[in-house]
Amino acid sequence: MATIKDVAARAGVSQSTVYYALSGKRPISQEVRQRIAAAVAELDYTASSLGQRMRAGRSYSIGMIAPQLPTSDTAAMEMLVSTAETASQADYTLGIFMGQTPSKVLRLLRNQFLDGLILVETTHVDARIEALRKTKYPFVMIGRTQNLEGLTTVDFDFEGAIFKAFEALVQLGHKTIGFVAPNATEDLNVENWFHIQRGFERARERYCFEAVVEKTRLTIEGGYTATEKLLETEPRITAIVASGNTFTGILRSLYSRRIRVPDECSLVGIATAQVAEWTIPKLTSVDIPLREMSKIATQLLLHKLAGKDIQEQIIMPAQLVVRETIAPPSAKLR
Amino acid sequence: MATIKDVAARAGVSQSTVYYALSGKRPISQEVRQRIAAAVAELDYTASSLGQRMRAGRSYSIGMIAPQLPTSDTAAMEMLVSTAETASQADYTLGIFMGQTPSKVLRLLRNQFLDGLILVETTHVDARIEALRKTKYPFVMIGRTQNLEGLTTVDFDFEGAIFKAFEALVQLGHKTIGFVAPNATEDLNVENWFHIQRGFERARERYCFEAVVEKTRLTIEGGYTATEKLLETEPRITAIVASGNTFTGILRSLYSRRIRVPDECSLVGIATAQVAEWTIPKLTSVDIPLREMSKIATQLLLHKLAGKDIQEQIIMPAQLVVRETIAPPSAKLR
DNA sequence: CTGTTAGCGCTTTCAT
DNA sequence: ATGAAAGCGCTAACAG
Numbered sequence: 106m107a108t109i110k111d112v113a114a115r116a117g118v119s120q121s122t123v124y125y126a127l128s129g130k131r132p133i134s135q136e137v138r139q140r141i142a143a144a145v146a147e148l149d150y151t152a153s154s155l156g157q158r159m160r161a162g163r164s165y166s167i168g169m170i171a172p173q174l175p176t177s178d179t180a181a182m183e184m185l186v187s188t189a190e191t192a193s194q195a196d197y198t199l200g201i202f203m204g205q206t207p208s209k210v211l212r213l214l215r216n217q218f219l220d221g222l223i224l225v226e227t228t229h230v231d232a233r234i235e236a237l238r239k240t241k242y243p244f245v246m247i248g249r250t251q252n253l254e255g256l257t258t259v260d261f262d263f264e265g266a267i268f269k270a271f272e273a274l275v276q277l278g279h280k281t282i283g284f285v286a287p288n289a290t291e292d293l294n295v296e297n298w299f300h301i302q303r304g305f306e307r308a309r310e311r312y313c314f315e316a317v318v319e320k321t322r323l324t325i326e327g328g329y330t331a332t333e334k335l336l337e338t339e340p341r342i343t344a345i346v347a348s349g350n351t352f353t354g355i356l357r358s359l360y361s362r363r364i365r366v367p368d369e370c371s372l373v374g375i376a377t378a379q380v381a382e383w384t385i386p387k388l389t390s391v392d393i394p395l396r397e398m399s400k401i402a403t404q405l406l407l408h409k410l411a412g413k414d415i416q417e418q419i420i421m422p423a424q425l426v427v428r429e430t431i432a433p434p435s436a437k438l439r
Numbered sequence: 440m441a442t443i444k445d446v447a448a449r450a451g452v453s454q455s456t457v458y459y460a461l462s463g464k465r466p467i468s469q470e471v472r473q474r475i476a477a478a479v480a481e482l483d484y485t486a487s488s489l490g491q492r493m494r495a496g497r498s499y500s501i502g503m504i505a506p507q508l509p510t511s512d513t514a515a516m517e518m519l520v521s522t523a524e525t526a527s528q529a530d531y532t533l534g535i536f537m538g539q540t541p542s543k544v545l546r547l548l549r550n551q552f553l554d555g556l557i558l559v560e561t562t563h564v565d566a567r568i569e570a571l572r573k574t575k576y577p578f579v580m581i582g583r584t585q586n587l588e589g590l591t592t593v594d595f596d597f598e599g600a601i602f603k604a605f606e607a608l609v610q611l612g613h614k615t616i617g618f619v620a621p622n623a624t625e626d627l628n629v630e631n632w633f634h635i636q637r638g639f640e641r642a643r644e645r646y647c648f649e650a651v652v653e654k655t656r657l658t659i660e661g662g663y664t665a666t667e668k669l670l671e672t673e674p675r676i677t678a679i680v681a682s683g684n685t686f687t688g689i690l691r692s693l694y695s696r697r698i699r700v701p702d703e704c705s706l707v708g709i710a711t712a713q714v715a716e717w718t719i720p721k722l723t724s725v726d727i728p729l730r731e732m733s734k735i736a737t738q739l740l741l742h743k744l745a746g747k748d749i750q751e752q753i754i755m756p757a758q759l760v761v762r763e764t765i766a767p768p769s770a771k772l773r
Numbered sequence: 774c775t776g777t778t779a780g781c782g783c784t785t786t787c788a789t
Numbered sequence: 790a791t792g793a794a795a796g797c798g799c800t801a802a803c804a805g
Binding site for chain 4 (some may be wrong): 442444445454458462464486487488489490491492493495582722
């Protein structure tokens, strides 16, 4: 492993000359420059980034912290990939960390192991955020929390998304709509229950329809049992609105009951385009632009690391993408 | 940011005493130990990992390199998560890198930015591997390549998997089986065409059935069009074998033709349990234990980093998991 | 039981 | 246009 010292010796010059020749921060005579270039080539020298980071006093790494990355969820993947891409373009490395306690998270920063953080799957009441808020360490969150004072966040307009989902169905003529809603206690972390609730209430105020609400965890199994209950308590349902990771469960329930989508039952979700393109039939959804959001979050963090003072709450707008799961209610009103 | 120097000054002792007190590598008197503990607490000192890594000459980071992480693929996610978990248990950080050229990959190591590598989505002919093979840098690959000489690899028995998939169908009585096979040229990277091909041939030798082969890219769209072609060229097909990311496409084609699975057409795949539990109906598959494989690969790498000389090719065994997509061929022989 | 000192590899100030 | 030397924060060999 050749160091700058070796190169200097080989080229018969001093360390600093090698450094300046390589960095171009100082004029170096033609002849010396060539000797150095030759030595670099012969020794296959590359500056040790460990030394550089030591000297700079920063690690040029940022971390992404999720309470625990649920692999059932492609969402985490999208965020990771997008964040890693954005970071590496700025010559930062992304380290990923899971299930870290607030104190461990703090240590990663105190350590100088990480220069900054991206927090995902933030909860309404989030110990990690409170721990970080007291410090000066730069971090950005994807998601929201109770008190946004002084925080930099990137989130999605879940309220508008739910509103638009119901709106689309009502405008198609649906009168009885099932709602697979997040259970306030259990799913506070996955999506913001509060905003989803508000979007639903706004839709109820604005439009006239009968809503059948089934609260559940936003998992495949949750979606399945919620749909089963929905269809049992109100068989006249002609459409369903849902979010989270419930779609496979919902479709499974409909499939097993031989209810064709969208002919006999429409479905609108809040999901990433990824997931929406995966279901059969393809899910009509208000797409969550997770990759875009992660990219923005990462860029904001990098700006912070560059010394800019940023305090910004970004909310990505909701827009319905019509795919294959909605249609007017069937005439026979099952 | 308090350093060991600050602590030493505050406690009125030397740096090394602080160090030894904290590391426990040398006996320290009760009284001094307490003064140091107090200083540490007051200054909120944590050893800078940058300094530690500098001193140790290693970054305590490993990298995972994928040509480009396809987010459509949950496989990458599973590997990432499992690798990150295993690494962090050994106090290593996992950095993720995408679409790096061989020379960039090498630089990450020369740099001392990374201590070792995990390569995923290796191809039959893989420039990254050849570049690394010439060096002494520790790396482990998930997947295989042409020449395994001196390499450490963890892979799955795709040959056995395909064999078992056909075997299961033949034993149920299927006579005409469609095979959505990887296109040798395009999908060399995604799964090992060679082994899949061999498994297929072994099944043909051992059992008597008619096979209709459709080669394609192993994507959703590939699966869809392959199935369309399969059903057009041979409507008597009563079962399909497939791998890769084709299942949504295959099921979409069957669904649109109103062919019920498994009543009218069985389907056996090579997939992770994740994916298999996601489809409707749940996919009967030879499960690829990706998480286990990643964990093993990471552990092997960590052992290498600890100085052990490991050269090992591990092949995980294939085993069929029966879920909901297979049944005997329907009596009416569509 | 404790202290002094050197050195990892880089960048940069100060000196020539 | 070039060189000498210091220092980032840690660890460890050497010395008492």
